[in-house]
Amino acid sequence: MLEAKVYITLKKTVADPQGLTIKHALESLEYKEVKQVRIGKLVILQLDMNDEEEAKKRLDQMCQKLLANSIIEDYTFELAPVN
């Protein structure tokens, strides 16, 4: 069994109004040190397989087909064995 953590973030050139709203909210709570906020998604998958190389290939496909929108988003992932 493998656990995959997929981190999906907006590309740097894409505006992030949700991040901006959170930045303003933090500023109004006096967290003036916050200079930028960007929001991303975290997708945690349990995979019933043990071959990490094969899992990487299939995760790459899943990200491209479904999880991420490659026009506006980047993704990275980590794989680790779980019991």
Place this chain on the structure above:
Amino acid sequence: MLEAKVYITLKKTVADPQGLTIKHALESLEYKEVKQVRIGKLVILQLDMNDEEEAKKRLDQMCQKLLANSIIEDYTFELAPVN
């Protein structure tokens, strides 16, 4: 300058319909190895400060006050210096 990555996940006991929908979509794309999908949020903050201990304290407050809903969500974060 510090970069904080905050990972916000639903507590294990909280239902995750969005994760379930993605699991079903992956199944219909023949990714039968996917046994569970849970969705979380990733918040990336640029902090104009260098004291990591102080940053941890303030991030903890930000998570509790605004970023996470501690009734249904857990959070963890990582801090790293950036240029």
